[in-house]
Amino acid sequence: MKKVFIFISLAAILVLSACGNKDNANNNTNMDMGSDHSNMGDMGSMNHSGSGEVPAGLKEAQNPTYKVGDEVVIHAKHMEGMDGAKAKVVGAYDTVAYAVTYTPTTGGEPVPNHKWIIQEEIKDAGSEPLQPGTKVTMEADHMEGMKGAEGTIDSAEKTTVYMVDYTPTTGGNPVKNHQWVVESELSK
Template sequence: MKTKKLALFVLSVITALVLAACSDTGSENENESADHENSSHENSQKDSQENTENNEGDHGGMNHSDSGEVPEGLKEAENPAFEVGREVMVNSDHMQGMNGAIGTVVGAYDTTVYAVSYTPTTGGEKVSNHKWVIHEELENAGDQPYKPGDEVVLTAEHMEGMNEATATIDTAERSTVYMIDFTPTSGGEVVKNHKWVTEEELSAAE
């Protein structure tokens, strides 16, 4: 009889230990699951924030100044193909919603126009083949135009981080350039005093 009671006692102890172990394992699994969910949520929030910052950065890079001021010494074109006040169609894609947009000429000037590559002074990725910067928007610009490959310092403020940035001339040509107002084909407000588009990038509005 004593042996039977001892056996029952030992069995009870073993059962209690097994149940306690299972309970601990369940708690650990629940904690691990909770930690995993918290980690996934935090990573999701971080990815969302990074994507938002990247999109804002891209969008900010396209925010052109709407100032109608022009550089000192820039000469108005005597016989531009598109006179001031003329309605035109824009055939360039410098900005989203620009190609195919209807615009109005607000200024026409004869100068040397450049495509340039530069790293913004505000940081960020290099801007390649930016169109356009004119001769009068280069620091200490002389009478002679620059050539592709020349290094210059920009004084233009078309975009954030452009002024005082060091740039490389990609292309250079003598041309009439235009400042225009236009309504983006993608919707939104009228873009005022966009600088610059060339004669080849405009056509008569239908």
């Protein structure tokens, strides 16, 4: 009886792990690692669409270049199908945007130069911009394993950040409330 139970348990583990590997393989092949995110790791866990909620303390831009409702073109390679996609601005906020390198709380390789998290998504960031090299704890949850992860600021840019809705150029489902693209990554 004990041998049967062990055999069934092992068989279940093998079946479940095979399913997980298949899903991860599919997710990894569907992501564009482009120049913005070389060696990103498992981008399949990125929350492409968001709830539209913004962090506490984030202030709407008073005079953004692109206003809510404007149609724009994205010029960024954060993920496959983003570069060249037509988008609609659904939010514009003045803040500091950061590229960060961090190690996911779920383990695995460090994620280099992730773009973007903002001042309000960094634990105890205060109101002054943080300098490259600063160690931080992230409160953003754009990707699995990001919230609570320790990271290092790679670059900082005081700018207007935008939340956008867009349809990937590669087809697929529309992305709603994507956070974040910076002003220099958009055009009319």
